Amino acid sequence: MGFNITEKIISSHLVSGKMEPGSEIGLKIDQTLTQDATGTMAYLQFEAMGIDKVQTDLSVSYVDHNTLQMGFRNPDDHQYLRTVAAKHGVVFSPAGTGICHQLHLENFAKPGATLIGSDSHTPTAGGLGSLAMGAGGLSVALAMAGQPYSIPMPKVVKVELTGELTGWATSKDIILHLLGLLTVKGGVGKVFEFAGEGVATLSVPERAVITNMGAELGATTSIFPSDRQTEKFLKVMGRIEDFSELIADDDATYSETIVINLSELEPLVAQPHMPDRVVTVKSLAGLEVSQAAIGSCTNSSYSDLKTTALILTDHQLPQGVDLMISPGSKQVLKMLASEGLIAPLLDSGARLLECTCGPCIGMGGSPVSAGVSVRTFNRNFEGRSGTQDAKIYLVSPQTAANLALAGKFTDPATWGTPPAKIDFPAEIPSIRHLFIFPPENGENVKLIRGPNIVPLESFSALSEKITSKVLLKVGDDITTDHILPAGAQITALRSNIPAISEYIFSRVDENFVDRMKKSDSGIILGGENYGQGSSREHAALGPRHLGVVAVIVKSLARIHRANLINFGILPLVLSDKSDYDKLSEGSGLTLDTTTLTPGGVAEMTTTDGLKVKVKNDLSEKELAIIIAGGLLNYVGRK
Ligand code: F3S
Structure with a gap:
């Protein structure tokens, strides 16, 4: 039986596990990217592993989020990022050079390569045929250290594009149409692989719009074939040597097929x-x-x-x-x-x-x-x-x-006739001073840490018995923006966990941090799709610093779930969703953690004697990571 594109890339990068949907697989990672909001923590974590040089083919550190240099914090972080990149063999992209995903697409993404990035829109590179996934900073640090990246083997959905875009409809409207169809939960555990005659009509930047926003479906990633359009793009970008054809076999199979007729699309909008x-x-x-x-x-x-x-x-x-x-x-x-x-x-x-x-x-x-x-x-x-x-x-x-x-x-x-479809110029103007490439040997590079860079704290192992209280109850679709708001003042503290933790859930419940500080530990109770949105691991690190031991939810978003595990917070799912209504803020809960088994069901008891069944979908390794107190403890700090 033939392979689809996703299976082809996975099979050529498979380090462990079986390619059966849902089972845990380990992948060799060719490329990594970080951006500044998540990158400082990723490099602090990489440093804690005591490895001299990144083990990937290519790792790039982009500064694109917090480029406002008001006060010392952001410039200090950028300086640290520049020096740590030079020391460990990472390409550095200074503030103002561009947005990580656009830059990566133009300069580094390769058909058939695996890429993980500490930004949830890393799948943008799927527009060029990379298997590109958003991940927590710690997962990226581990990939830079040469460790495989673990994910559940995804289901592969074929999105067959027929016809051609007309009028004012654009590739943005293709992905908006798909979002309207499938919702923000519709892609969990899936890769969306694009096929059909409509694919050839879309340029690489148009494809990248779709794979970028596929992240909003909650998908593992999205990917396009590498074909004549890819070849054309790479030629214009001056790197034709990176081209290789990558198409699905004729007899490839998929878990399901969605057909979109591009000719029928019209301009769409996602409302607040x-x-x-x-x-x-x-x-x-x-x-x-x-x-x-x-x-x-x-x-x-x-x-x-x-x-x-x-x-x-x-x-x-x-x-x-x-x-x-x-x-x-x-x-x-x-x-x-x-x-x-x-x-x-x-x-x-x-x-x-x-x-x-x-x-x-x-x-x-x-x-x-x-x-x-x-x-x-x-x-x-x-x-x-x-x-x-x-x-x-x-x-x-x-x-x-x-x-x-x-x-x-x-x-x-009423808008009149749309401009003709834009083609690339035959040649692009050359541009210098985009990136800072690292020296062959970074041994003598001096690392500069400003006062905003606070060393990582160590977390203790999971205790055998959790006795704690629900200190916050939230509803469905809580995003990482709810957990830790973005914005200049807050993200400037990204290298300082104690300081940034003061803002955890600050726009949801301004007393949450105070309640956490008055307790030894706490539990967060959430609804469906808890933690959707960005890959920011501070949304797990901050709660862990404050003493959150578990989140109990109706369902969890993929990257946030991974971040919770990486920092030793138990992600538990209510076996009976109606138990959500029986628990409230202040409910006391106990759990004998020695009864936890991979993928098993455990019983929590409330102080009123109510039994609440919680399941986990943790693999053996993930449970071991939580028991160790997080991934850094598990792999061993140097
Ligand atoms: Fe930046 Fe917004 Fe994308 S923060 S990486 S432009 S989602």
Whole structure:
């Protein structure tokens, strides 16, 4: 029987386990990436393992999240990241060079390679045929140390694209359509593999929009074949030697097939505050817009911004509409500049921001109170923009530009003729000073740690008996933004766990940290899909620092589950979901942890004598990691 693309890459990187859906497999990792918000912790963890040089083919440290250098904290972290990269053989991308996923796609991603990154949108590189997965920083540190990356063998879903995009429909609308169809929980344990005649009509940047936002489905990753489009992209990027064809065998099998007819798609929008609340743009006609933002790792490529420039040419934004544009990389910016496309952006009244994540992570560009902001980003969680009552709508760049010009939602039928599909220039302008490559031998590189870099604390092993209380009860779809909000002030503390822990659940319950400090330990009770969103491991590290011993939920998001395990917090799932209603804040619970077995059911007892059954889907290794007190204890600190 033939293999699909996912199986081909997995089989050629399989270190342990069987390729049977659900069973744990260990994969050799070829490439890693980190960004600054998660990277400092990953490199502190890598240092704790006592290894001189990264063992991967390529590891890159990008600075793109916290580029605002107000006060010493961020610059100190960037300096640490630069020196630790040079010391250990990691390529360094300084602040302003671009957004990690756009840069990785342009410069380093390879068809058939495995990549893990401490950022949940690492699957962007799947647009070029890499098996690219978001992971916690500690998993990335371990991969840099040469350890395999463990995941449950995913199911592979075939997404067959027929027809061709027409009118104002874009690849953003393909992934929005899929999100509307499957919801933010629809991809758990799955890889979405794209196939069909429609694939050949999409360029690599268009494919990358889809694989980027596949993360919002909760998927392990998404992947496209490596074909003529891939070859063309790599040629334009000046690295044709990285091309190899990668297509599914004719007799490959899949767990299920979803068919999307591209010809039937029209511009779509995800409404506040979830990426799966998808409706047509025309259905919202009349809704006033006060801000638009074009950029982020989802939609900041050359073709995205050139289309934007063409739409804005000879037009003026209405007063009161703020349009921000963030190119995905210096390369994109230079290509726009060389074609004279910056002038129409500026003349329209738009603001050109730095080549960074910027407003996507709440680094400036917050909307006005109760404002409506249309953004080309991938997430619209409540408060993520920095304005708690703002309403964020996720759209394509074409839609954002048209709505910004109108100052309100309008029917795409009134937008006129769309610009022709953007092709790459035959040659791209050369650009220097993008990356800092490490010396062959980093032995003499001096590591510089500013006062913001606080050494990692050690955590104790799991005690044989947990006697604790539910110190917080939350509902469904709690995101990592709820657990640890983003924003300049908070993420600047990413290398200082005691300081950043003060913000855990601060926007959900401002007394939670106080309650934790007054107790020896605590339990969090959650609903469905707890921990969805970003890969930030501080959302597990912070609670662990405060003394959280277990989260008991109806269901868990993939990367957060892995982060909880990595830091020794028990992820438990209620066997009977109705028990959620029987437990409340203050409920005392005991658990004999010696009764825990991999994948088994254990019984907790409340102080009122109620028995609550909890199951875990932990493998033998994962349980051993939790018993050791976390992954660093398990692999052994040096
Ligand atoms: Fe950055 Fe936003 Fe992507 S924070 S990596 S642009 S999701």
